Amino acid sequence: MRPIITRSGWGARMPRKPFTRLKPSRVVGIVLHHSGVQNGPSGPKALKAFERTHMDTRGWNAIAYNWLVDEEGVVYEGRGGGIVGGATRGWNSRTESICYTGWGSGPVPDKALESIRWTMDQIQNRYDNKLWIKGHRDKASTSCPGSELYAWLQRGRTMPKDPKLGAKGVDWEAVAKYVAALGEQVAAKPLSRRRRSRGKAVELVQRQLRDKGHDPGGVDGIYGRMTAAAVKSFQRHRGLKADGVVGRNTWNALFS
Numbered sequence: 393m394r395p396i397i398t399r400s401g402w403g404a405r406m407p408r409k410p411f412t413r414l415k416p417s418r419v420v421g422i423v424l425h426h427s428g429v430q431n432g433p434s435g436p437k438a439l440k441a442f443e444r445t446h447m448d449t450r451g452w453n454a455i456a457y458n459w460l461v462d463e464e465g466v467v468y469e470g471r472g473g474g475i476v477g478g479a480t481r482g483w484n485s486r487t488e489s490i491c492y493t494g495w496g497s498g499p500v501p502d503k504a505l506e507s508i509r510w511t512m513d514q515i516q517n518r519y520d521n522k523l524w525i526k527g528h529r530d531k532a533s534t535s536c537p538g539s540e541l542y543a544w545l546q547r548g549r550t551m552p553k554d555p556k557l558g559a560k561g562v563d564w565e566a567v568a569k570y571v572a573a574l575g576e577q578v579a580a581k582p583l584s585r586r587r588r589s590r591g592k593a594v595e596l597v598q599r600q601l602r603d604k605g606h607d608p609g610g611v612d613g614i615y616g617r618m619t620a621a622a623v624k625s626f627q628r629h630r631g632l633k634a635d636g637v638v639g640r641n642t643w644n645a646l647f648s
């Protein structure tokens with residue numbers, strides 16, 4: 393468990409009217425945002441700045457995001473869990489949102505990525521791990537959450553400690569090489585339920601399936617019945633041969 397700075401902890405203002413609760417059965421995803429400004433305020437100051445913009449300039453009910461994560465990896469409660477947010481037009485009653493308070497188009501510190509992933513896992517836990525994970529740009533015409541943060545989503549939220557990475561932020565080349573190397577292994581020996589495949593590659597496949605909206609029934613690194621069904625569903629969706637086996641083509645489709 394890592395500490396979360398609660399609304400009272402960062403001095404959030406009272407919402408204009410009571411928060412509306414999300415209907416859990418309607419919630420389908422998690423949307424990631426970033427501050428959209430370079431060299432903006434950091435820590436609680438960033439939260440107060442968002443709050444001022446959202447409440448005073450735009451006249452919204454409260455800070456728009458459900459959760460926020462700063463460059464140091466500190467997690468903050470925005471509107472909090474299970475509450476209708478205001479950050480993703482058209483999707484606020486069907487998603488929870490996370491905002492990285494830094495600039496997502498430059499290097500994002502490892503500790504921030506770890507906290508973002510941790511926050512996503514906490515949200516998933518509350519919704520039986522059934523949610524897709526997308527960037528704001530998937531739902532609107534915007535560059536949010538920035539090129540680097542979006543690339544991290546596309547690459548399966550691979551953690552810095554998985555491949556060999558530099559001390560400062562994520563070395564994207566190393567992450568890409570890592571995914572490519574696993575892909576070569578998969579091409580040589582496809583992953584399948586029949587083979588009882590398990591391990592890191594299966595775990596990454598499950599994460600990608602879940603993020604793309606094909607529920608593999610959990611991310612446990614074991615290629616079971618639900619993973620095979622999710623692979624078939626993904627393959628059909630992408631016009632691939634729906635055999636439930638992850639070889640080169642399906643791997644490439646999952647990671648592109």
Ligand SMILES: [Zn+2]
Pocket residue numbers: 424425426479528534536537
């Ligand atoms: Zn956004």
